[in-house]
Amino acid sequence: MTISTFKIANKLITGKGATEALPEELERLGVKNPLIVTDEILQKVGVVDQITAFMKGLTFEVFTGVKPDPELSVVEDCTKLFNEGRHDGLIAVGGGSAIDIAKGVSAFTSFNGELTELVGTNLVSQKGAPIIALPTTAGTGSEVTNISILSDTEAQLKKGIVSDYLLPDVAIVAPEMTLTMPPSVTAASGVDALVHAIEAYISVHASPITDALAIYAIRMISSNLPKAYANPTNLEAREKMATASLMAGMAFGNAGVGAVHALAYPLGGRYHIPHGVSNALLLPYVMEWNKIACMERFRDIATALGENTHSLSDAEASDKAVIAMKRLCEAVNIPDGLRSFDIPESALSEMAEDASQIERLLNNNPRKLSKTDIEEIYQSAY
16 A cells, blocks of 8 residues: 545535635635736626625725736736735636636745745745635636646746645636636637546556546546537536536646646747647647556546447557547547647757656656657657
8 A cells, every 4th residue: 555645625615606605715714805816808708797796895806917828927917916905815717827826826925035936846835825716617627736837938838836835725616607618718628627637547646536536537528528519508518527627636636647748838838839738639649658558547548438448458448548539639629730830840859858857747657758759759749
């Protein structure tokens, strides 16, 4: 038996209408003047108004500077507003970007140095302002993880602040909050959640608890993502996707993710490809590479994806898992190939060098990868 630790947000509130619990949670946490962290689009389409309708009698301010793949500077800008407004808590409304910014602000407000000094693992020394996360996408799982992913424009890489102090105090996951997602975002974020579940299931740090969450999330996503993509108003499919994303987040937040994420980071850092899209694009090719290291686990994945593996060998079932994954990506129109994003083939070697340095993630992968191996995967995905 190996010892494993399981950590998530302090409190989870899920289901249709869960946002109604916001006032009670703010009171429980002693938050009287929160800063809402979100983006301009969610404010424009009325999602922020849905939240503030529950906050009568409270003073609050709204920061709308969140962008996809947010840069370190966005945390600094948001922190400045937080301090100037003497806010005492953070409400993150949005996808992973908004939640990651809120986490970064919580860490930075209680730190006297430069934000870059917090990049890494366990460099945050104390708990900062309380965080309530209300995800509007079903994909990142950031509402239950201890990491804030931010873009370092100078290094052209995504970097993480990793600390248990970043775990949100409350995660409120309500399916109606995801109804504004356009189909392309539904697809990319949904496959992103699937990546989290698959990488957690094959991680060298997987445990029986993360296995149960991951495999069930795979099953839910494979059957509900096409429905949510085809009919964005299908609230039942939305609710199941939101739950699956949450479960995948709990799984990878403890077992870790692997080579898909490591190889995706340079795509976001160098070419600003959205995180969910880059993960989704690379997943089948990394699965093809990884399957030899854990075929029995790939059999389970194939079954969860809806394949009949009863009479197949482990090797045949592993092939089925990759084929099923490619078919699902095609069904929701995930772009196929790095060249479709105008990435020059000459850049693959430098990208492989960048990815090979992300040992925090590669160490979770079931198959060890060299720089040459990574370049081969990029070449296959090109």
